[in-house]
Amino acid sequence: MVSVLHSDNRLFFRSALLALVLALTTSCTIVPDKKDEKGNEEKLDIYFVNDEFNPDTYVDKIWSEKIVPYFDTNCLEIDTVLEVWKKSQDEAGKKFGYREKAEGSPYNFRVKGSGKIVAANTKSRASTIDVDLNPQDGTADVTIQIGPVIKDSAIRDSLEFISFTDFTNQLEFARLSNAINKKIDKEVLSGLDRENLVGKDVQFNGSFTNLQGSDLVRITPVILSVKQE
Amino acid sequence: MRKLTLLAVALCVCLYSSMAFAAKLIVVITPSHDNPFFKSEAVGASEKAQELGYEALTLVHDDDVNKQSELFDTAIARGAAAIILDNAGADATVAAVERAKAAGIPTFLIDREINKNGVAISQIVSNNYQGAKLGGEEFVMLMGEMGNYVELVGKESDTNAGIRSQGYHDVIDQYSDLKMVARQSANWSQTEGYEKMESIIQAHPDIKGVICGNDTMAMGAMAALKAAGKGDVIVVGFDGSNDVRDSILAGDIKATVLQPAYRVAQMAVEQADKYIKEGSTGLPEKQLMDCVLINSDNAAKLETFAIK
Numbered sequence: 001m002v003s004v005l006h007s008d009n010r011l012f013f014r015s016a017l018l019a020l021v022l023a024l025t026t027s028c029t030i031v032p033d034k035k036d037e038k039g040n041e042e043k044l045d046i047y048f049v050n051d052e053f054n055p056d057t058y059v060d061k062i063w064s065e066k067i068v069p070y071f072d073t074n075c076l077e078i079d080t081v082l083e084v085w086k087k088s089q090d091e092a093g094k095k096f097g098y099r100e101k102a103e104g105s106p107y108n109f110r111v112k113g114s115g116k117i118v119a120a121n122t123k124s125r126a127s128t129i130d131v132d133l134n135p136q137d138g139t140a141d142v143t144i145q146i147g148p149v150i151k152d153s154a155i156r157d158s159l160e161f162i163s164f165t166d167f168t169n170q171l172e173f174a175r176l177s178n179a180i181n182k183k184i185d186k187e188v189l190s191g192l193d194r195e196n197l198v199g200k201d202v203q204f205n206g207s208f209t210n211l212q213g214s215d216l217v218r219i220t221p222v223i224l225s226v227k228q229e
Numbered sequence: 230m231r232k233l234t235l236l237a238v239a240l241c242v243c244l245y246s247s248m249a250f251a252a253k254l255i256v257v258i259t260p261s262h263d264n265p266f267f268k269s270e271a272v273g274a275s276e277k278a279q280e281l282g283y284e285a286l287t288l289v290h291d292d293d294v295n296k297q298s299e300l301f302d303t304a305i306a307r308g309a310a311a312i313i314l315d316n317a318g319a320d321a322t323v324a325a326v327e328r329a330k331a332a333g334i335p336t337f338l339i340d341r342e343i344n345k346n347g348v349a350i351s352q353i354v355s356n357n358y359q360g361a362k363l364g365g366e367e368f369v370m371l372m373g374e375m376g377n378y379v380e381l382v383g384k385e386s387d388t389n390a391g392i393r394s395q396g397y398h399d400v401i402d403q404y405s406d407l408k409m410v411a412r413q414s415a416n417w418s419q420t421e422g423y424e425k426m427e428s429i430i431q432a433h434p435d436i437k438g439v440i441c442g443n444d445t446m447a448m449g450a451m452a453a454l455k456a457a458g459k460g461d462v463i464v465v466g467f468d469g470s471n472d473v474r475d476s477i478l479a480g481d482i483k484a485t486v487l488q489p490a491y492r493v494a495q496m497a498v499e500q501a502d503k504y505i506k507e508g509s510t511g512l513p514e515k516q517l518m519d520c521v522l523i524n525s526d527n528a529a530k531l532e533t534f535a536i537k
Contacts, residue, residue, distance in 0.1 A: 047391035104518035164515040174358035
């Protein structure tokens with residue numbers, strides 16, 4: 001009796017192990033992207049990059065729990081910001097911008113608004129749309145990044161609950177921003193009908209960074225909804 | 230009796246003044262001044278220290294962790310009020326900074342960070358990732374988005390070597406017609422940059438560009454390329470030294486990325502002064518300073534790691 005039970009247990013254990021191995025192998029094959037990326041990193045051997053910190057997991061955790069709600073409640077009307085911005089970027093920064101410390105880093109502006117898409121540059125990997133804000137006057141007021149490559153780190157640097165001091169080094173902090181931008185591409189931008197954007201109404205929130213020697217307002221969106229007719 | 234009292238008083242005054250004297254010393258420790266970047270840091274920090282009424286002692290660790298450890302012992306023995314440090318290794322330096330902390334001496338890091346937070350009071354570093362992306366984008370543009378290139382990487386013990394390489398590749402690797410044919414560390418050194426480049430040219434005579442983790446390696450690479458009759462190869466550096474400025478103006482090296490080394494060193498002393506007087510800098514420990522792209526458009530305005 002005892003020995004039968006025992007062999008039953010072993011059988012159960014073996015099938016459980018088999019199921020686990022199967023599950024692992026299958027899950028490995030569903031995420032070839034991740035495997036490739038890791039392979040590249042290993043080939044490149046970037047000093048100090050290790051697997052202890054996984055930025056993608058970290059961002060997955062804070063995206064809907066913290067980042068989206070934060071932008072829901074902490075964005076200014078873009079008109080308010082641009083009115084001052086057009087006169088003085090410095091003044092707009094002091095009044096509406098955020099940066100973690102006082103000197104040597106640019107201000108970031110969390111904004112929301114709506115308007116019409118008047119142009120789309122989808123040839124570049126770093127695609128953008130130009131938006132004529134409401135009330136519309138027929139000319140583009142701002143640029144919104146629509147990926148898949150998203151430039152700068154406007155979203156990371158707009159989150160007041162994220163501090164460079166909380167990360168081991170610059171590599172972790174850079175990888176965090178890359179992971180946030182990647183998440184935005186996946187969650188916010190991958191569903192866009194990229195060939196049919198011009199002429200559509202759009203509503204957004206997000207952030208832009210005060211770029212060096214430029215007055216370009218280049219917004220990285222956290223919410224971007226294109227109205228379908 | 231009176232004599233004894235006088236003597237005692239004199240002794241006290243003597244002791245007191247020597248203590249006060251010691252309390253006003255700021256020790257500035259950097260890598261070798263052979264690289265003008267580090268010299269600029271040492272000058273920036275000691276000038277600001279003297280301006281604020283401190284005595285400044287500048288020392289070099291030559292990227293030797295043991296030597297750096299001895300210099301920390303010197304600073305502790307002399308009762309320094311603060312240490313300004315551009316360190317000799319992101320992991321190996323943690324212990325030295327902890328030792329100073331235990332002795333009641335605050336350390337303010339510049340340029341290079343350490344892999345532990347809460348030990349130093351400030352870590353003011355260039356936004357190397359942002360800077361490397363600027364340099365990478367310029368390099369891609371100069372290369373016309375295609376061709377064979379070489380990367381010279383910095384010293385392995387320094388997170389700046391890793392982050393710059395990461396920034397370069399996050400940009401360059403998006404262009405499939407740009408092909409990296411060699412990638413080697415030249416340890417931030419001009420001599421090594423020259424030697425490594427010399428042998429790379431032998432193996433890969435068809436190089437179109439060289440992207441370097443810093444300016445001294447770029448200077449070495451450029452010299453080797455010119456010696457091999459390949460002066461038209463596109464070379465890009467990182468730091469914004471006067472040497473590279475002159476090379477850009479002469480049409481040799483094409484671009485670099487300015488790190489505000491002089492200002493960062495001064496900021497570290499200002500923060501040390503505030504910390505000594507008020508017990509807090511009022512700022513987060515880790516602080517990033519944005520870098521600026523330098524090419525033939527603005528090179529003439531560059532002087533000693535600052536745009537005039």
